[in-house]
Amino acid sequence: MRCSSSRGGIWECISYIYIIFIYTKNIGKSIFPVESDIQRSTKKFSRVIYQGLIFTPLRHTIINQMERVICGVCKKEMDQSKWKYHKYKSHNNLAWREGDQPLNLKDDGVVRQILNQLYKSRKPFHCEICKQQKKSVLGYLSHKSICQRLEIEVKNVKVSCTICHRKVLPVSMNSHMKIHDKPDKTDEIKLICFETNNTELDIKRPRRAATQALQMIHILGGESNIRSIFRDCLFNFRQAIKYQLDMCNEDEDKLFEFHEANRKRLRQKTKELLINKKTINNKPLFLIHPLKELKLIYMQAYDWMMSFCLEYYAQTMLFPNFRNVQPWLIVNFNVLNNYLPSVQESCDIRIVLKTTAKSKKSEEEEEEEEEKKKYFKLGLFEVHNTYSDQSTIFCGGPITSLAWLPTAYDRTDQTQILALATLNVPDQQYLVGKTYKTSALIQFYNCGLLNDFESACYPFLLFGLALNVGPIWHLEWCPSGCFSESRLGLLAIAASDSFVYIYCIDNYNNNNDRGLIYFGQPVVKLELESGEEKSYFATRISWSKAKGHRYLAVGYSNGVIALFDLELISSNLLHKTSCNTHVFLPLKTFQAHLSSITGLNLGHYDQGNRWLYSSSLDRSFAYWDLFTMTKVTSSRKYGIAEALWPIQWPTCITVEEETTFNDKISARTNIKSIRDILSPDSNWLCMTSSPSGIKTISFSDWLNLALYGGNSGELTGIFAHELFNVSKKQFKNSYTRCIFSVARLVNKKKSNQMDNYQDASENFALLFEDFPSDNISTIPNSKTNNLKTVKIDKYTISDYPMRAVNKIALNQNRQSHSYYAVGYQMGFVRIGNLKFIKGNFNQTIFSFNTDYFYFTDARF
Known part of the structure; x- marks a missing residue:
């Protein structure tokens, strides 16, 4: 039987092998295929398995499931049937068999492409050293760069951002820079709320309340004095400040510290500003339980015990009278x-x-x-x-x-x-x-x-x-x-x-x-x-x-x-x-x-x-x-x-x-x-x-x-x-x-x-x-x-x-x-x-x- 190099000829060859395998199992029946059976088998066929052999039509090769393969990364020998599990569990698909073309693991693009394919299949990543599981590609790469390292070594590995001067891992620098590339939300609001005389532009206008609020902010921003919105109220912000300065004792240190505290507060992260201070002050620091513990040992215990000692x-001698006469x-x-x-010898x-x-x-x-x-x-x-x-x-x-x-x-x-x-x-x-x-x-x-x-x-x-x-x-x-x-x-x-x-x-x-x-x-x-x-x-x-x-x-x-x-x-x-x-x-x-x-x-x-x-x-x-x-x-x-x-x-x-x-x-x-x-x-x-x-x-x-x-x-x-x-x-x-x-x-x-x-x-x-x-x-x-x-x-x-x-x-x-x-x-x-x-x-x-x-x- 001859198979042509075209795809149709190969599929026809596979069909005959598959049908012969099926019909030889039934003793007493005809081993010659029927044309309708050939058509059904060619439509449903994916691969042919016979006595441990797999014929894959897409690769045009025959793979023996019982043969031994060697991992190109860890040099471990195993059966062909266990290769796929070993490749994922031990190397996160970043491995090859000896004899195959090796992967360029130094190419960051190749590594990320393989890991992204594994991420899309909703499978976790496993660290080869500590066996911890990670759910994202960036989380796995970040953990791998600092695994089994001391905190001093981790600090030395981190690089500083040229914009905000924050220190992050080199793997996370690209993701960090995307934060600075995002446009400012205030500029977007001004762009949307910009009024134009061109009525032909089909632009969705903001709500009426938003327009009035922007107008009020614009008015207040140009004024140095704030008055009350009520008609009969005579409150004047400038006069209130003048009265407070006249009645208050001069203390330049307190004014300076208050000013610096406000500046430091403005430099904090947005998430930290959203925390209610009342909830924090209700408990001492050692009673606030963290959401996740990163270390095996509770590090604070060592410092506490040293302070206790x-x-x-x-340091001096106690009970000097309690001595052997x-x-x-x-x-x-x-x-x-x-x-x-009484027992002189053990079990x-x-x-x-x-x-x-x-x-x-x-x-x-x-x-x-x-x-x-x-x-x-x-x-x-x-x-x-x-x-x-x-x-x-x-x-x-x-x-x-x-x-x-x-x-x-x-x-x-x-x-x-x-x-x-x-x-x-x-x-x-x-x-x-x-x-x-x-x-x-x-x-x-x-x-x-x-x-x-x-x-x-x-x-x-x-x-x-x-x-x-x-x-x-x-x-x-x-x-x-x-x-x-x-x-x-x-x-x-x-x-x-x-x-x-x-x-x-x-x-x-x-x-x-x-x-x-x-x-x-x-x-x-x-x-x-x-x-x-x-x-x-x-x-x-x-x-x-x-x-x-x-x-x-x-x-x-x-x-x-x-x-x-x-x-x-x-x-x-x-x-x-x-x-x-x-x-x-x-x-x-x-x-x-x-x-x-x-x-x-x-x-x-x-x-x-x-x-x-x-x-x-x-x-x-x-x-x-x-x-x-x-x-x-x-x-x-x-x-x-x-x-x-x-x-x-x-x-x-x-x-x-x-x-x-x-x-x-x-x-x-x-x-x-x-x-x-x-x-x-x-x-x-x-x-x-x-x-x-x-x-x-x-x-x-x-x-x-x-x-x-x-x-x-x-x-x-x-x-x-x-x-x-x-x-x-x-x-x-x-x-x-x-x-x-x-x-x-x-x-x-x-x-x-x-x-x-x-x-x-x-x-x-x-x-x-x-x-x-x-x-x-x-x-x-x-x-x-x-x-x-x-x-x-x-x-x-x-x-x-x-x-x-x-x-x-x-x-x-x-x-x-x-x-x-x-x-x-x-x-x-x-x-x-x-x-x-x-x-x-x-x-x-x-x-x-x-x-x-x-x-x-x-x-x-």
Whole structure:
């Protein structure tokens, strides 16, 4: 069969191929076409598909759908069927296949023509770097020119307009110049309203009211005096000005300032002049919620926190009397095992770094990954560094508290130390109506300098503190003013014998003595009431961050809250023991709740002894005014596991540990303001939810970041913006939710029995799936809508919480605010670093001196 070069011959050839394909499918029928069938097929035919082949009559070529093609831009190999999707999704149609004629991407006209064709098809544009979507061609080109750049670099890229001297991006200059090319509207009105004696011109005349208005404006413009329009009124504008000048005192400065203010106002944009000033003055600036947040991190939080440190944190030494009279003693080897955790070896674990994009790796890298995929165990106090910004420590038992040592905010040469407490016996149960005096151990780990975005984390056990008042439920450092060459700080310990002890932690940062266990006497002892028989113990401690840090609040297992003053000199509330320990009685006590206190925070407002919030196992939550001993506001929610009060916001963040058996209802993280009347729209604002109970939460005042975890083993962060006086819709549009790590269970022996710690350790293994923290695009987040790709296994309430996250502690020090520590039920503590913050946070340059320090911000 021969096909001519004319279009009709080709169509006739295609028709025969198509008809033969159709008729061969029907066995027993004639394979010879009928003339009417040929005519119908040639009219309706667009292309012929047979066994993966496409014959396109317009191109006169045959394309194989199964063959492999290579992208000429990214050199990625794929099937022919996936080329069209890859070309749009990855390159916005600005790509070609190898073998085809390449596109001249340097030609702005060619690029705009291709993008305009894509815009007409109503498809969004995707940024190749940050995966953001743009709806217009100009918006895409403008974003691409400034993507992943700092604000200083963006300012340097912008060019100035020669007419109005406004700085715009080079891509937007053509569109900006069109604004100046538009004719003035006033000239158009004058042109239309121009009167002519030529009545033959068929011009549409303006309305009568417009003509009279123009005449009045013309009359008033030529006069220097304005009179009243009423006949009997004798008002004269010139005389009124003369009278005002005669009666007014001469003040040239005020007249000059008023004149300049008017000139500045006239130079403003038209849109700004249309804003009603009354609506702006009704709210302070920090309460006006922007329509769109451009940054991941709320930049104002860093400036606020730096101002807070300058005002409240001490540069001089506080509590000089709280010193160790005698040095600590090393625990005897014969009794050392009594203080060590009973579990000496961890369960099987495996750490995997999840990547979202597939990349070609060398044989050595693949061998290293295969080695990391193997399961392994950790010994007691052993540290495993999978990669430079992630460390895993086995501490021997369920983590009950984590606390970073506060360091001076104006120094970067101080090491970061993490203090933690565990349960020595994992399956031991403790009742809230009793006191306990079991052996316990507080572990101190040296993590190095940990300067943000630079230092790697390689922690090691610095020393341990042995106690006979365990277990320990909470650790709290003095916020500032306690660090020196010989003293690291003051550490408050919530013990199980009804007391709160404050220890002076000396500096044992000696390489020769690392890893030793000491026994020492406390320098302060806080006692709720005098007497021997007691049926309660301390569960929460809050050390005031107000200037001087003299007040300390303690919550107990019986629902009582006590306020202590560490600078008391009254003999009725203070005495010393034979060991030179200061014993304080409370300044105030009150019955706040019916059950154990789970959340407690003493606000720094009004000298740090007035405002307090508390939460309890009785499902109640309350703000307290300690001056009047009254509740400011209270409410009841689900079981509140933990709550915190950010320094910069008059709100509290709570997490719910309890969930229902209904799959549609999840545990939530809520925001509660201090007074409902101040923010009626955010009475209880839900930040996010979790498929299982949330056990712990931590907040970074430098980053405005809330990090929480629960029984499912996920580590989730929320980068929030305004937390006060914001509606639910505005809050959801401003915050970004990220998942940094997920812990999963792996059944080793195909046995579902996990009733206690030992069964879980023998039958199951833990798999830690971490996401690379170098870039936000590699972390599942709500901005890129890839959170659904991370599967989180739901926790079963009848099983042992093997993968549960017990405690989280974000580093509150300025030089290390991107680091965090996570404590698990199985005794692991993992220290990580959020490296991607460097690309989303404007770098602040700090300069230090011996006498003073100053900082300059690149944003200003």
